[in-house]
Structures are given as structure tokens and as C-alpha cells.
């Protein structure tokens with residue numbers, strides 16, 4: 034679901050390396066396919082080295098739950114990247130959304146879906162406010178979201194210490210534990226049950242993927258987001274409401290971050306201030322590995338899933354192999370570098386091939 | 392004949408889907424001005440990029456004073472003594488004029504760059520071009536033409552043996568171009584070879600000694616003396632067949648109803664005072680003035696991009712207060728083709744389809760806001776055919792098209808939607824002879840069908856061909872209006888007089904407001 038044209042590498046005017054052209058190049062240049070192959074290959078390798086890797090309940094289930102949450106985080110980043118902005122406050126917006134959900138369950142006694150809605154609304158609102166400040170003042174998204182990050186950090190911890198005894202909402206509504214623990218194995222149609230490896234919480238991720246895929250590939254707003262990211266001045270002159278699109282993107286990002294916060298909270302069973310602490314780097318990693326450009330105008334929805342999966346599989350695999358945390362990060366860095374350069378090599382090779390046939 | 396300074400033989404350059412250069416040869420002699428001609432997309436810029444090491448050729452040889460060379464980067468080309476001004480601007484907006492000019496060889500003392508030492512050389516280069524600019528100004532604040540001149544000054548600063556100028560005069564006024572020609576003549580007298588790319592054949596014949604004509608990536612005329620060829624010969628060679636400019640069918644201006652656009656006493660934050668003129672239905676009104684006259688700024692203020700202090704804007708009779716280009720488009724049907732194609736006109740990294748269909752998404756969108764890509768493509772294809780845009784695929788990025796074709800793409804989006812008033816700013820900058828004529832025909836036919844058009848152009852010939860009336864601006868004010876009688880000599884005299892504020896004796900010139 035690559036929704037924008039593949040972009041040239043740097044300056045467009047004098048491409049030192051010529052621009053890649055998406056639909057004429059052979060299929061194996063596709064970055065998503067490369068990621069998929071790499072992820073599956075690595076999973077098989079880890080499985081061969083440590084058969085425990087394929088343990089559905091102990092390894093695959095938590096792995097897929099992590100992937101589900103982090104994919105939503107990557108999508109939250111991707112949406113702002115599409116307008117050429119960034120959101121350094123993804124993690125804190127997740128905590129902010131989760132705060133509202135926890136408050137709703139603990140104090141208001143809301144049922145599960147209503148608490149979720151409250152959480153999403155809070156996320157969208159804080160995102161929209163961020164977007165509005167950026168559009169209104171013209172200050173860069175880096176600065177504004179960084180400031181927002183600090184503001185929310187304080188606000189969320191203050192709220193938790195004011196509202197709770199031990200800095201967490203612990204009373205959970207009916208259904209939350211099921212959401213955490215159930216997999217497709219708990220859904221049976223007659224005698225056929227689903228796989229125990231796939232957590233039910235992944236339904237949110239699938240929904241988010243479908244919704245964003247539709248947004249970017251089929252709708253006017255999606256295209257307007259991309260063009261706003263590609264060239265704001267030209268977009269403004271072409272009649273695109275660029276400021277409104279900036280607000281749209283940040284609101285959507287806040288909403289997705291809140292969703293991720295909810296998923297993370299559901300995964301641990303408690304709503305606390307530390308939710309989303311470690312969201313920021315994975316959000317960029319997943320999106321950018323997947324092919325989303327930091328400069329705006331090009332996104333890949335499926336790529337966010339694949340990029341996140343690759344990172345999660347590497348982490349889990351190395352973990353199982355007993356690699357310590359420090360060396361784990363070294364290996365992770367190497368593999369990521371390799372994945373990105375493989376992409377580049379494929380492109381150059383295929384470009385030569387197409388050129389030869391012209 | 393003596394050994395050429397720089398020569399290339401059988402150069403081939405292939406991009407996916409196009410052979411941009413196919414066995415092209417070129418011989419550049421010291422002390423000559425060499426014209427490189429061809430239609431949009433013929434491969435002129437690509438050849439220049441090969442000669443300067445931007446693109447590696449896929450075949451052929453380059454010889455520098457007889458020795459074969461391989462240029463791996465623009466830096467190497469620069470070291471050999473090949474200077475270049477590319478077609479698209481390559482200035483760094485945040486840097487000052489002086490920093491930009493001295494970018495390649497910044498004056499340094501003990502490894503430290505000294506900003507003060509930049510001013511002198513920069514000022515010399517600017518002076519040579521007759522440009523009175525403060526070298527400390529950031530380039531961002533300059534007009535398009537001034538940026539172009541800064542870039543030429545930057546090339547002058549490098550003191551090259553071969554200087555390649557890719558459409559240097561595209562956004563210059565005739566006076567500025569003449570200054571540039573003097574500089575070029577001085578350079579050739581010193582033994583430099585200048586390669587000159589332009590779509591304005593008058594300039595080429597006035598300036599150049601030898602000529603190479605490209606067509607579809609092949610050289611159809613190679614390094615031949617220009618004096619042996621007539622204007623028509625050259626055009627036929629470029630086009631591939633005899634090209635005859637057909638006369639336009641006459642059209643009438645419908646002055647009965649309210650004016651399509653009427654400005655009364657407009658004053659803006661950019662410094663305009665008391666600007667008033669009307670555009671009737673089906674009328675082409677030209678806005679002419681020297682660079683810096685404030686024409687584009689006026690239009691931008693009217694479109695809501697800058698503040699209008701006082702005065703009244705009426706669109707089709709109704710008083711209008713336009714706050715953004717979006718409102719101008721959707722509410723009043725005003726389309727604005729910008730002069731600044733690369734920054735404001737096209738989305739270089741986006742597919743052509745999107746570039747064209749951006750104005751009609753609202754109309755194509757269904758209940759869920761979804762846009763059918765088939766209908767989007769149909770819209771784009773229709774305009775590609777109508778305007779004759781040369782491309783490999785609709786899904787190609789607009790940045791891969793040649794300059795002239797990018798210009799067509801940026802016009803196409805306004806024709807895709809139902810624009811009721813078109814403002815075109817330098818529409819044929821960098822557009823080849825045939826396409827220029829096609830563009831003129833297109834604008835003429837649009838006006839014949841009742842479209843009111845405001846034409847901003849520094850090309851007086853274009854004004855005289857198209858406009859019904861020319862509003863002359865200087866120093867952010869309207870100096871007067873001239874009814875066009877389609878006689879170039881008479882018109883140019885009247886307009887020049889108005890600009891220099893010497894009232895002309897002819898009765899046809901009226902000062903101030905004039906209703907058609």
C-alpha cells in the first residue's frame with residue numbers, strides 16, 4: 034500500500050543518483066517486500082537456533098502484542114511525517130489518552146468501549162491543539178511537540194498523583210482482562226479455533242491499518258495531507274487548506290497515540306504515567322524503515338507494520354539467544370543499517386536494468 | 392579549425408523510459424558563443440548536466456583540449472574550468488548574496504572564511520551585471536529575476552574557461568538580458584567559450600556564433616556556424632517540420648456586464664498605492680513593468696496572501712474580500728499560475744496525475760471523501776493530451792519532466808477545474824517556440840470563450856500578441872494603460888515612455904483608470 038510516488042533521494046534538481054520510478058521497476062525493488070522477506074528470514078533463523086522462538090503462548094503472543102502496539106505508535110508518527118512534521122510527544126500523548134481511560138474506568142465507572150472513546154477523544158483533542166498551535170504560530174513542529182512533551186509529562190504525573198493513591202488506576206472494567214489475555218484461540222467457529230499466537234488486541238491495529246490505508250490511497254484528505262507535506266507553498270496556492278490539514282494530521286496522530294496508550298495499558302492491566310515512555314524512537318524507526326519520508330509527501334502504511342515487525346523480531350530473537358542489552362543494541366543497529374543499504378543496492382541495480390532496456 | 396576547448400562525441404544518456412541523449416556531439420571553440428537549441432524535452436539541460444559531471448553519460452566521450460576526461464562530479468568539472476548556471480535555481484535562500492556568489496571559492500584566511508572579504512568580489516560580479524544589490528541581503532528576499540542574476544554572478548566568480556548558461560534570460564527583462572549579453576561578449580573576447588541555451592531566437596541570433604540543435608535527444612545540427620542559417624531554418628530543424636505560426640481568430644471583449652475583476656484604489660502592505668484597473672469578461676489584460684514593479688506581489692495580495700490596506704476588489708460585480716488562494720479558487724473561481732514554478736507551482740516529488748488533479752479532488756470526491764483514481768487519471772490524461780505534455784507515464788514524478796513540460800503541468804491544474812478568472816504570471820518562461828505559440832493560442836481561445844485573463848509578463852512580444860490592454864506598472868503604482876494595437880514598435884515606445892513617466896503625445900495613452 035505504497036501511497037505516494039517513490040521519492041528521489043535528496044535534492045530533486047540534480048539527482049546525482051537518478052530518481053526511482055515506482056511502477057516501471059521490477060517487483061523485487063519493492064521496499065516492503067524486502068522488509069517482509071527479511072523479517073520472515075530472521076524469524077526462521079531464530080526459530081532454527083532456538084526452537085522456543087515459535088512457542089505460540091510464551092513468545093509469539095507477547096511478540097505480536099508488542100508489534101500491535103508499536104505499529105499503532107509508528108502510524109501515529111507516520112501521519113505527522115506525511116505533512117512534513119514530526120511528533121516528539123507521541124509517548125506523552127499516549128499517556129495522556131490512557132489517563133482519561135483510566136479515570137473513566139476508575140472514577141466514572143465507564144464500560145470498556147466508552148472509556149476507549151474518551152481516551153481517543155482526549156488524544157485527538159491534545160493532538161489538534163498541538164496542530165493548531167503549529168499552524169497558528171508558524172513555529173516548527175519539532176519545537177512545539179517537544180514543548181508539548183514536557184508539558185504533558187508534568188501534567189500527566191500531576192494528575193495521577195492527585196487522583197490516585199499509588200500513581201496508577203488499577204480498577205479495570207469488565208472485558209479488559211480478556212482483551213489482554215485472549216488470543217484468536219478463544220474465538221471458535223464450531224470446532225475450528227484461531228491461532229493462540231495472535232492476540233485479540235491486534236484488532237485495533239488491523240482497524241487502524243485499514244483506515245489509514247483507505248485514507249492515504251483513496252481519499253481527498255489523504256492526498257491533501259501528502260501534497261501539504263510535499264510542498265506547502267504550492268499546496269496553499271493550489272487551494273489546499275494547508276493549515277487545516279496540519280491540524281488534521283496532528284489530531285489524527287494524537288488519536289493514534291492515545292489508542293496505542295490504551296493498548297499498552299490494556300497489555301499491563303494498569304493505567305499509569307509511565308505508559309508510552311519508550312514510544313518515541315520506535316515510532317520513527319517503524320515509519321522510516323517502512324519507507325515513509327522524513328521530509329513529507331511519501332508514506333507507507335503497510336511499511337509501518339513491516340518496519341515495526343522487523344525491529345521487534347530482531348529484539349525478541351536476540352533476547353532469546355541470550356544477548357545482553359548492550360550488545361543487543363549494537364546488533365540491532367547493524368541489522369537496521371543492513372536493511373536500509375540493501376534497499377539502496379536493490380534500487381541501483383534495478384535502475385541499471387531498466388535503463389539498459391530503454 | 393583549431394582544437395576545441397571542450398568536445399563531446401556520441402554522448403548517450405538514458406533515463407527509465409527515455410533516451411534523453413542519443414549520440415550527441417558538440418565542439419566548443421574558445422572565444423565563441425555557442426547556441427544550444429531544441430524544444431522542451433529535447434535534452435539540452437541533460438547535455439549540460441553531462442558536461443558538468445552531474446549525470447554520468449551511458450556512452451560516448453568527453454574531451455578537454457583533446458584529452459579524454461571522465462567527470463565524476465560537478466566539483467571536478469569546476470576544477471577543469473567548466474562553469475554553469477543551471478536552468479533551475481540553485482541558490483541557498485538563507486545565505487546572503489555574497490555568500491552565495493562566493494560559495495565555490497570562499498575567500499579564506501588561514502582556513503577561516505571571512506565574511507567581510509566576500510563583499511568586495513561579490514560586489515564586483517554584481518556590478519559587472521549592472522545589478523545594484525546589497526551583497527549582505529539574504530537571497531530569500533530577492534525576486535526571481537534577481538536570484539537568476541545572482542546565480543550568473545556566482546558563475547562569473549569562478550572564472551571559467553567554458554561557461555554553460557541554461558536559459559539564463561528566461562526570467563530577465565530585455566534590459567537586464569542586454570547587460571548579460573555585454574558581459575558574455577566581454578568574456579568571449581577574453582577567450583572564454585559560452586554555451587547559451589534559450590528559447591528566444593532573437594537573442595540567439597543577436598548573440599551567438601555557432602549553433603547545435605537537438606531534437607528528441609539527437610543532434611540534428613552540430614556545431615555549425617549560425618550565420619549560414621535563417622530563423623525559419625532553425626525553427627524547422629527544432630520542430631522537425633516547417634513551423635508556421637497561424638494567425639489567431641479575432642475575438643471580442645464583452646464589456647456589457649460587470650467587470651470580471653475590478654480593483655479600485657488598492658493599497659497593500661507590500662507598498663502598492665492606488666492601484667485600479669478592470670478586467671472584462673473575455674478580455675486579456677496585460678500587467679507590464681520592469682522587474683520589481685510589484686506585479687506578482689499585487690496579485691498575491693489580492694489572493695489573500697498579503698494584506699490589502701484599502702481599496703475595493705470586485706469579482707463579477709460583487710465586492711469580494713479574499714482571505715486565501717483556496718477561497719479565491721473555490722468561491723470566486725480564480726486560478727493563479729505562479730511565476731515560481733519550482734517553489735510554488737509543481738509538486739516535484741509527486742506524480743503528474745496528482746499535480747494536475749489537485750484542484751478537482753473536491754469535485755471528484757464521493758460520500759466518504761474517496762477519489763477514484765480512474766477518474767483522476769482521466770482528468771490528467773485529458774489535459775496531458777490537450778496541452779501536449781511530453782511524459783513517459785502519468786505516474787511519473789513531475790520533477791522528471793523537462794522545464795517546459797513542468798510549466799504545462801502547472802497550468803494544467805487550473806484548466807482542470809472550472810476557473811472563471813485566470814491570472815497567469817510569466818506563463819511562457821522557458822517554453823519552446825512551438826509550445827509558446829500553443830500556449831498563446833490556448834490563452835487566446837480561453838479568452839474567446841469568455842475567460843477573463845490577467846497576464847503578467849516581462850516578454851513584451853507576448854503582451855503585444857495577446858493583451859487587449861496593457862496596464863503599465865512601476866514602483867508599485869499603475870503608471871497608465873495602453874490599448875493594444877498589436878504593433879510591437881509603437882507599443883514598446885508607449886510603454887517605455889509610461890514607465891519612465893514621460894507623458895506621450897499620442898492620444899491613445901490615458902493616464903490612470905480606463906474602462907474598456
Ligand SMILES: Nc1ncnc2c1ncn2[C@@H]1O[C@H](COP(=O)(O)OP(=O)(O)OP(=O)(O)O)[C@@H](O)[C@H]1O
Nearest residue numbers: 406411431432433434435436437791792793794795
Ligand atoms: N532525472 C530524470 N529522470 C527521468 N527522466 C528525465 C530526468 N531528467 C530529464 N529527463 C527526461 O529527459 C528528457 C530531456 O530533458 P531535458 O531536461 O534535458 O530537456 P530540455 O531540452 O532541457 O527541455 P526544456 O527546454 O524544457 O528545459 C525529457 O524527456 C525528460 O523527461
Ligand SMILES: [Mg+2]
Nearest residue numbers: 435436478794
Ligand atoms: Mg532544460
